[in-house]
Amino acid sequence: MIMMAGTVLIVLGLLFFLSGTVGLLRFPDVFTRLHALSKADTLALGLVCAGLALHADDGALQLKLLLIWLLVIVSGATCSSLIARAALAHGIRPWQR
Amino acid sequence: MLHFIAFEPGIEMTRLVDTSGMHRFIADLPALSARVAVLAAIWWVLTGGETSSWDWGVPAVLVAASLRPGLGSGGAWRLSLMGLLRFLPAFVWYNMRGALEVAILALDPRRHPDPVLIGYPLRLPPGPARVFMANLINLVPGTLSTRLTVRGIEIHVLTASVSVTRTLTILERRVADLFALQLAPGAVGDSQP
Known part of the structure:
Protein backbone atom coordinates (compact mmCIF):
# COMPACT_ATOMS: atom_id res chain seq x y z
CA MET A 1 0.00 0.00 0.00
CA ILE A 2 2.78 2.41 0.97
CA MET A 3 4.76 1.29 -2.09
CA MET A 4 1.71 2.03 -4.24
CA ALA A 5 1.35 5.53 -2.75
CA GLY A 6 5.06 6.12 -3.38
CA THR A 7 4.70 5.09 -7.01
CA VAL A 8 1.66 7.38 -7.47
CA LEU A 9 3.67 10.33 -6.07
CA ILE A 10 6.58 9.59 -8.40
CA VAL A 11 4.31 9.40 -11.46
CA LEU A 12 2.61 12.69 -10.45
CA GLY A 13 6.04 14.25 -10.05
CA LEU A 14 7.04 13.11 -13.53
CA LEU A 15 3.87 14.70 -14.95
CA PHE A 16 4.84 18.02 -13.37
CA PHE A 17 8.39 17.70 -14.77
CA LEU A 18 6.80 17.09 -18.17
CA SER A 19 4.54 20.15 -17.89
CA GLY A 20 7.48 22.32 -16.79
CA THR A 21 9.42 21.17 -19.84
CA VAL A 22 6.46 21.80 -22.17
CA GLY A 23 6.28 25.30 -20.67
CA LEU A 24 10.00 25.77 -21.25
CA LEU A 25 9.54 24.91 -24.94
CA ARG A 26 6.21 26.65 -25.49
CA PHE A 27 6.44 29.91 -23.55
CA PRO A 28 7.67 32.92 -25.51
CA ASP A 29 10.55 34.47 -23.51
CA VAL A 30 13.08 33.91 -20.74
CA PHE A 31 10.80 35.31 -18.02
CA THR A 32 7.76 33.17 -18.78
CA ARG A 33 10.00 30.10 -19.15
CA LEU A 34 11.46 30.74 -15.70
CA HIS A 35 7.90 30.66 -14.31
CA ALA A 36 7.38 27.19 -15.78
CA LEU A 37 10.63 25.78 -14.43
CA SER A 38 10.74 27.38 -10.98
CA LYS A 39 7.23 26.34 -9.97
CA ALA A 40 6.52 23.07 -11.77
CA ASP A 41 9.97 21.56 -11.21
CA THR A 42 10.05 22.40 -7.49
CA LEU A 43 6.79 20.58 -6.90
CA ALA A 44 7.81 17.78 -9.29
CA LEU A 45 11.03 17.12 -7.42
CA GLY A 46 9.17 17.31 -4.09
CA LEU A 47 6.71 14.65 -5.27
CA VAL A 48 9.45 12.39 -6.68
CA CYS A 49 11.51 12.72 -3.46
CA ALA A 50 8.43 12.02 -1.31
CA GLY A 51 7.61 8.99 -3.45
CA LEU A 52 11.17 7.67 -3.25
CA ALA A 53 11.20 8.28 0.52
CA LEU A 54 8.14 6.02 0.84
CA HIS A 55 9.98 3.33 -1.11
CA ALA A 56 13.16 3.71 0.99
CA ASP A 57 13.52 1.52 4.06
CA ASP A 58 16.30 3.56 5.60
CA GLY A 59 16.00 6.80 7.59
CA ALA A 60 19.34 8.16 6.38
CA LEU A 61 18.21 7.84 2.78
CA GLN A 62 14.92 9.61 3.56
CA LEU A 63 16.84 12.45 5.22
CA LYS A 64 19.08 12.65 2.15
CA LEU A 65 16.04 12.94 -0.16
CA LEU A 66 14.57 15.72 2.00
CA LEU A 67 17.88 17.55 1.97
CA ILE A 68 18.19 17.23 -1.82
CA TRP A 69 14.72 18.74 -2.22
CA LEU A 70 15.48 21.65 0.14
CA LEU A 71 18.79 22.44 -1.57
CA VAL A 72 17.19 22.37 -5.02
CA ILE A 73 14.36 24.66 -3.83
CA VAL A 74 16.84 27.22 -2.52
CA SER A 75 19.13 27.11 -5.55
CA GLY A 76 16.22 27.04 -8.03
CA ALA A 77 14.47 30.04 -6.50
CA THR A 78 17.68 32.05 -6.24
CA CYS A 79 18.83 31.20 -9.77
CA SER A 80 15.44 32.18 -11.23
CA SER A 81 15.73 35.68 -9.79
CA LEU A 82 19.38 36.00 -10.82
CA ILE A 83 18.61 34.97 -14.42
CA ALA A 84 15.61 37.34 -14.56
CA ARG A 85 17.67 40.22 -13.17
CA ALA A 86 20.54 39.52 -15.57
CA ALA A 87 18.10 39.42 -18.51
CA LEU A 88 16.66 42.82 -17.57
CA ALA A 89 20.15 44.24 -17.03
CA HIS A 90 21.08 43.10 -20.56
CA GLY A 91 18.14 45.00 -21.96
CA ILE A 92 15.87 42.02 -22.65
CA ARG A 93 12.32 43.32 -22.30
CA PRO A 94 9.53 40.98 -21.20
CA TRP A 95 7.43 39.65 -24.06
CA GLN A 96 3.91 41.11 -24.22
CA ARG A 97 0.82 40.00 -26.07
CA MET B 1 30.58 49.15 5.83
CA LEU B 67 31.89 32.64 2.76
CA ARG B 68 29.42 34.98 4.38
CA PRO B 69 26.35 33.10 5.55
CA GLY B 70 23.24 33.03 3.37
CA LEU B 71 20.46 35.53 2.75
CA GLY B 72 22.71 38.36 1.62
CA SER B 73 24.74 40.73 3.72
CA GLY B 74 21.79 41.98 5.74
CA GLY B 75 23.20 41.10 9.14
CA ALA B 76 21.82 38.86 11.86
CA TRP B 77 18.54 36.97 11.58
CA ARG B 78 16.66 34.36 13.55
CA LEU B 79 13.71 32.14 12.83
CA SER B 80 10.64 31.57 14.96
CA LEU B 81 9.46 27.97 15.40
CA MET B 82 5.80 29.01 15.59
CA GLY B 83 6.37 31.15 12.53
CA LEU B 84 7.86 28.14 10.72
CA LEU B 85 4.83 26.02 11.59
CA ARG B 86 2.54 28.69 10.13
CA PHE B 87 4.77 29.25 7.13
CA LEU B 88 5.22 25.65 5.93
CA PRO B 89 1.58 24.79 5.13
CA ALA B 90 1.15 28.14 3.34
CA PHE B 91 4.30 27.47 1.31
CA VAL B 92 3.24 23.94 0.34
CA TRP B 93 -0.26 25.13 -0.63
CA TYR B 94 0.94 28.05 -2.77
CA ASN B 95 3.70 26.01 -4.40
CA MET B 96 1.18 23.31 -5.38
CA ARG B 97 -1.22 25.91 -6.76
CA GLY B 98 1.60 27.66 -8.62
CA ALA B 99 2.80 24.43 -10.21
CA LEU B 100 -0.74 23.40 -11.15
CA GLU B 101 -1.52 26.78 -12.75
CA VAL B 102 1.66 26.86 -14.78
CA ALA B 103 1.17 23.21 -15.81
CA ILE B 104 -2.35 23.96 -17.09
CA LEU B 105 -1.10 27.05 -18.92
CA ALA B 106 1.70 25.04 -20.53
CA LEU B 107 -0.36 22.00 -21.51
CA ASP B 108 -3.59 23.65 -22.69
CA PRO B 109 -3.04 24.84 -26.28
CA ARG B 110 -5.91 27.38 -26.00
CA ARG B 111 -4.20 29.25 -23.16
CA HIS B 112 -1.32 31.67 -23.50
CA PRO B 113 0.74 33.70 -21.01
CA ASP B 114 -0.17 37.38 -20.78
CA PRO B 115 2.68 38.77 -18.69
CA VAL B 116 3.19 42.18 -17.09
CA LEU B 117 5.83 43.76 -14.84
CA ILE B 118 4.50 45.24 -11.59
CA GLY B 119 6.02 46.88 -8.54
CA TYR B 120 5.07 45.58 -5.09
CA PRO B 121 5.84 47.78 -2.09
CA LEU B 122 7.38 45.54 0.58
CA ARG B 123 6.49 46.08 4.23
CA LEU B 124 9.19 43.74 5.50
CA PRO B 125 12.23 45.60 6.87
CA PRO B 126 15.27 45.58 4.56
CA GLY B 127 17.61 42.65 5.12
CA PRO B 128 17.50 38.84 5.04
CA ALA B 129 13.69 38.60 5.26
CA ARG B 130 13.35 40.63 2.04
CA VAL B 131 15.84 38.41 0.22
CA PHE B 132 13.93 35.36 1.47
CA MET B 133 10.65 36.88 0.26
CA ALA B 134 12.18 37.64 -3.16
CA ASN B 135 13.15 33.98 -3.51
CA LEU B 136 9.82 32.76 -2.22
CA ILE B 137 7.95 34.81 -4.82
CA ASN B 138 9.45 32.55 -7.53
CA LEU B 139 7.78 29.47 -6.07
CA VAL B 140 4.20 30.73 -5.69
CA PRO B 141 1.47 31.17 -8.33
CA GLY B 142 2.23 33.41 -11.29
CA THR B 143 5.02 35.58 -9.87
CA LEU B 144 8.76 35.92 -10.56
CA SER B 145 10.87 38.47 -8.71
CA THR B 146 13.21 40.34 -11.02
CA ARG B 147 14.70 43.12 -8.90
CA LEU B 148 14.78 44.32 -5.31
CA THR B 149 14.46 48.09 -5.32
CA VAL B 150 14.74 50.58 -2.47
CA ARG B 151 10.98 50.67 -1.87
CA GLY B 152 9.98 47.18 -2.77
CA ILE B 153 10.25 44.52 -5.36
CA GLU B 154 9.74 44.31 -9.10
CA ILE B 155 7.70 41.28 -10.10
CA HIS B 156 7.05 39.59 -13.44
CA VAL B 157 3.43 38.38 -13.37
CA LEU B 158 2.56 35.51 -15.72
CA THR B 159 -1.11 36.33 -16.23
CA ALA B 160 -1.91 40.02 -16.01
CA SER B 161 -5.64 39.48 -15.40
CA VAL B 162 -5.05 37.54 -12.16
CA SER B 163 -4.44 39.71 -9.10
CA VAL B 164 -1.41 38.52 -7.13
CA THR B 165 -1.50 41.21 -4.44
CA ARG B 166 -3.58 39.17 -2.00
CA THR B 167 -1.26 36.16 -2.22
CA LEU B 168 1.79 38.38 -1.78
CA THR B 169 0.28 40.15 1.23
CA ILE B 170 -0.47 36.85 2.96
CA LEU B 171 2.98 35.50 2.16
CA GLU B 172 4.66 38.65 3.42
CA ARG B 173 2.82 38.24 6.72
CA ARG B 174 3.95 34.59 6.93
CA VAL B 175 7.56 35.59 6.22
CA ALA B 176 7.37 38.25 8.94
CA ASP B 177 6.10 35.55 11.35
CA LEU B 178 8.89 33.22 10.26
CA PHE B 179 11.59 35.80 10.95
CA ALA B 180 9.81 37.09 14.09
CA LEU B 181 9.53 40.58 12.56
CA GLN B 182 6.87 43.27 12.54
CA LEU B 183 5.56 44.52 9.20
CA ALA B 184 5.72 48.25 8.59
CA PRO B 185 2.25 49.81 8.44
CA GLY B 186 1.23 50.08 4.83
CA ALA B 187 -1.58 50.61 2.41
CA VAL B 188 -2.07 46.99 1.42
CA GLY B 189 -3.82 44.29 3.33
CA ASP B 190 -3.47 45.33 6.98
CA SER B 191 -6.48 43.26 7.86
CA GLN B 192 -5.41 40.12 5.98
CA PRO B 193 -5.25 36.87 7.99
Missing part, protein backbone atom coordinates in the same frame (compact mmCIF):
# COMPACT_ATOMS: atom_id res chain seq x y z
CA LEU B 2 27.82 51.51 4.84
CA HIS B 3 27.00 52.10 8.47
CA PHE B 4 30.14 54.00 9.35
CA ILE B 5 29.36 57.38 10.79
CA ALA B 6 31.67 59.62 8.80
CA PHE B 7 31.58 62.66 11.07
CA GLU B 8 32.57 60.71 14.17
CA PRO B 9 36.11 59.51 13.44
CA GLY B 10 36.46 57.91 16.87
CA ILE B 11 33.67 55.42 16.20
CA GLU B 12 34.93 54.72 12.74
CA MET B 13 38.43 53.92 14.05
CA THR B 14 37.10 51.59 16.74
CA ARG B 15 35.04 49.65 14.25
CA LEU B 16 37.93 49.40 11.82
CA VAL B 17 40.18 47.97 14.52
CA ASP B 18 37.46 45.60 15.71
CA THR B 19 36.82 44.16 12.29
CA SER B 20 40.39 43.79 11.09
CA GLY B 21 42.53 40.70 10.67
CA MET B 22 43.11 38.39 13.62
CA HIS B 23 40.56 40.13 15.85
CA ARG B 24 37.83 39.55 13.35
CA PHE B 25 38.85 35.94 12.79
CA ILE B 26 38.76 35.19 16.51
CA ALA B 27 35.45 37.00 16.97
CA ASP B 28 34.02 34.99 14.08
CA LEU B 29 35.34 31.65 15.32
CA PRO B 30 32.22 30.33 17.11
CA ALA B 31 30.01 31.19 14.11
CA LEU B 32 32.58 29.73 11.73
CA SER B 33 32.74 26.48 13.71
CA ALA B 34 28.95 26.25 13.69
CA ARG B 35 28.90 26.72 9.90
CA VAL B 36 31.59 24.05 9.45
CA ALA B 37 29.56 21.65 11.63
CA VAL B 38 26.29 22.25 9.73
CA LEU B 39 27.92 22.02 6.29
CA ALA B 40 29.85 18.88 7.27
CA ALA B 41 26.57 17.32 8.45
CA ILE B 42 24.94 18.19 5.10
CA TRP B 43 27.89 16.67 3.21
CA TRP B 44 27.76 13.57 5.39
CA VAL B 45 24.04 13.07 4.70
CA LEU B 46 24.38 13.71 0.95
CA THR B 47 27.31 11.31 0.50
CA GLY B 48 25.94 8.65 2.85
CA GLY B 49 29.06 8.88 5.02
CA GLU B 50 31.36 7.53 2.28
CA THR B 51 34.94 7.96 3.63
CA SER B 52 36.62 8.74 0.30
CA SER B 53 34.11 11.56 -0.38
CA TRP B 54 35.85 13.70 2.26
CA ASP B 55 38.74 14.25 -0.20
CA TRP B 56 36.35 16.67 -1.87
CA GLY B 57 34.17 17.25 1.16
CA VAL B 58 36.74 18.85 3.45
CA PRO B 59 37.82 21.57 0.98
CA ALA B 60 34.20 22.15 -0.11
CA VAL B 61 33.00 22.54 3.48
CA LEU B 62 35.86 24.87 4.42
CA VAL B 63 35.42 27.10 1.37
CA ALA B 64 31.63 27.27 1.86
CA ALA B 65 32.01 27.99 5.58
CA SER B 66 34.44 30.83 4.95
